[in-house]
Amino acid sequence: MKLLVTGGAGFIGANFVRYVRQHHPAVRMIVLDKLTYAGNRANLAGVLSDQVQLVVGDICDATLVEQLMAQVDACVHFAAESHNDNALRDPQPFLESNVIGTYTLLEAARRYDVRFHHVSTDEVYGDLPLATSDTAARKFTPESRYLPSSPYSATKAASDMLVHGWTRSFGVRATLSNCSNNYGPYQHIEKFIPRTITNILAGRRPKLYGTGRNVRDWINTADHSAAIWAILTRGRIGETYLIGANQELDNLTVMQQILEAMGQPHDAFDLVADRPGHDRRYAIDASKLTHELGWHPQMTDFRAGLRQTIQWYQSHEAWWAPQKAAVEAEYAEHQQ
Ligand code: NAD
Ligand code: TDX
Numbered sequence: 001m002k003l004l005v006t007g008g009a010g011f012i013g014a015n016f017v018r019y020v021r022q023h024h025p026a027v028r029m030i031v032l033d034k035l036t037y038a039g040n041r042a043n044l045a046g047v048l049s050d051q052v053q054l055v056v057g058d059i060c061d062a063t064l065v066e067q068l069m070a071q072v073d074a075c076v077h078f079a080a081e082s083h084n085d086n087a088l089r090d091p092q093p094f095l096e097s098n099v100i101g102t103y104t105l106l107e108a109a110r111r112y113d114v115r116f117h118h119v120s121t122d123e124v125y126g127d128l129p130l131a132t133s134d135t136a137a138r139k140f141t142p143e144s145r146y147l148p149s150s151p152y153s154a155t156k157a158a159s160d161m162l163v164h165g166w167t168r169s170f171g172v173r174a175t176l177s178n179c180s181n182n183y184g185p186y187q188h189i190e191k192f193i194p195r196t197i198t199n200i201l202a203g204r205r206p207k208l209y210g211t212g213r214n215v216r217d218w219i220n221t222a223d224h225s226a227a228i229w230a231i232l233t234r235g236r237i238g239e240t241y242l243i244g245a246n247q248e249l250d251n252l253t254v255m256q257q258i259l260e261a262m263g264q265p266h267d268a269f270d271l272v273a274d275r276p277g278h279d280r281r282y283a284i285d286a287s288k289l290t291h292e293l294g295w296h297p298q299m300t301d302f303r304a305g306l307r308q309t310i311q312w313y314q315s316h317e318a319w320w321a322p323q324k325a326a327v328e329a330e331y332a333e334h335q336q
Contacts, residue, residue: 002028004072004114006059006105007079009033011187012119012221014043016076019225021047030068033079034058034097042319043186059101062108069108074115076232077105080156083190084123085336087152088276098155099162106166109174116174117232118163122217122242123153124178127279130213131248139285140178142240149277160240167238175235177228179243180284183305184221185312189320190327192216193306196255196269197313198320200262204328207336210274212252215281219245220299230293244284245297254306261307272336 003020007013008031020027029052033039041054048054057064059079069075079101081087081094102118109116125140126147148157166172187194196206227243235241249257256266289295299305313320 001026001074002030002072004030004032004068004075006032006075006077006101007039009035009039009041009043009054010078010082011038011043011184012182012224013078014186015184015221016078016225016228017044017047017052019222020229021052023229028052030055030072032057032059032065032068036081038082038188040186040319060096060104062104065104065108066111069105069112069114072114074117074232075105075109076117076119076228077102078119080159081152083188084150084152085190085275085331085334087150087155089334091151091155094152094155099158102159102162106162106172106174110166110170110172113173115232116163116172117228118160118174118176119228120160120176120178121153121156122178122180122244122282122284123150123279124148124157124160126153128281128283130215130280139283140242141285142242142288149279173237175231175237176240177231177243178240179224179227180217180219180245180282182221182224183218183309185309185316187221189323192251193254193258193309194313194320195327196258197262197310198324199328200258200264201313201317202321202324206255206258206269207272207331208251208255208269209272209336210278212255212271213250214278215248215250215283216254217244217283218247218249218254218302219243219297220305223297223299226298227289227295230289230295234293236292241289241293242284242286243289244286245300246284246286247300247302248281248283249302257303257306258310261303261310275336
């Protein structure tokens with residue numbers, strides 16, 4: 001099998017490429033990545049070979065996309081602008097990459113009859129109320145209504161709709177997955193967990209938005225990779241699968257677990273202005289994936305996963321340190 005992996009030099013894409021190399025070594029891969037600020041050739045260090053090629057280019061470039069699609073059996077589509085705070089400052093690149101980029105790939109997949117897996121997010125469903133005894137059982141399911149609340153999630157919702165349209169009307173052999181918040185190695189330091197860890201390592205105080213009561217449902221990126229592989233190889237065409245590991249935590253708890261694991265006092269952080277429109281709670285019901293495809297998350301001890309992630313950032317300072325000052329300067333300009 002030969003795969004086209006878009007966005008394979010980003011966080012989740014690079015972890016997926018590494019997962020496939022390790023578990024399915026016969027699979028050949030072409031990574032198509034624009035190497036935006038979020039993409040990094042170093043994320044594929046030790047993986048690139050005759051069997052795994054990196055093509056630096058844009059998923060909106062129809063000529064290039066067609067050339068590559070003509071060579072593969074399947075495409076796993078990760079490439080996107082992915083950070084909510086950036087979309088609030090400038091949504092335009094999100095429209096380009098997430099909507100036009102997905103459209104460009106779908107047209108090429110249609111033309112060359114390539115199996116297509118679209119990687120999306122639980123944020124397309126908007127948010128859930130914070131859990132009380134009445135609402136704790138409420139989770140997103142594949143039947144949940146699309147109700148995105150941010151510019152980022154609106155563009156991801158649009159891309160999901162394109163996949164549905166191209167599947168039904170043009171017979172593109174596509175599946176779709178909506179996953180909860182990922183954590184693990186190679187995550188860009190703009191995101192909450194790596195930003196917090198690297199702030200502490202760099203002697204800066206970490207930042208908590210608003211009250212810290214917002215809840216995210218965390219999954220280790222290795223479990224996300226295994227789920228995508230199961231859907232790509234055994235999922236039913238036209239279906240949507242939700243991916244999550246039942247690890248709901250509020251941001252304050254995550255902050256305090258990181259501080260504790262790094263030997264810092266529990267209150268060694270700053271509360272900063274809240275994110276506009278900040279989604280309150282995400283929670284995934286992954287039972288369809290479990291029942292149909294037998295997938296189960298392996299990394300179910302969040303504290304242990306967090307310790308591994310902290311160790312990864314401790315031992316990869318050369319990977320993140322050159323970007324640290326610029327990322328924090330950008331946040332400071334917007335008082336976050
Ligand atoms: P990321 O920002 O770390 O990586 C995105 C990658 O896509 C980068 O390598 C970037 O260079 C590339 N890219 C962006 N625009 C491109 C373009 N026009 N052409 C080619 N390459 C382009 O993002 P991530 O966190 O790894 O997310 C990957 C995918 O997973 C996204 O589609 C995102 O919506 C989805 N997702 C992310 C999470 C999460 O928690 N991070 C959760 C659920 C779903
Ligand atoms: O410094 C911070 N302090 C803070 O409290 C940052 C960067 C974030 N936060 C909060 C905001 C969120 O409630 O932490 C939570 C997580 O924030 P992000 O890491 O920015 O992730 P989120 O906005 O939840 O979106 C992520 O998960 C879904 C990914 O970035 C998306 O690509 C994915 O679709």
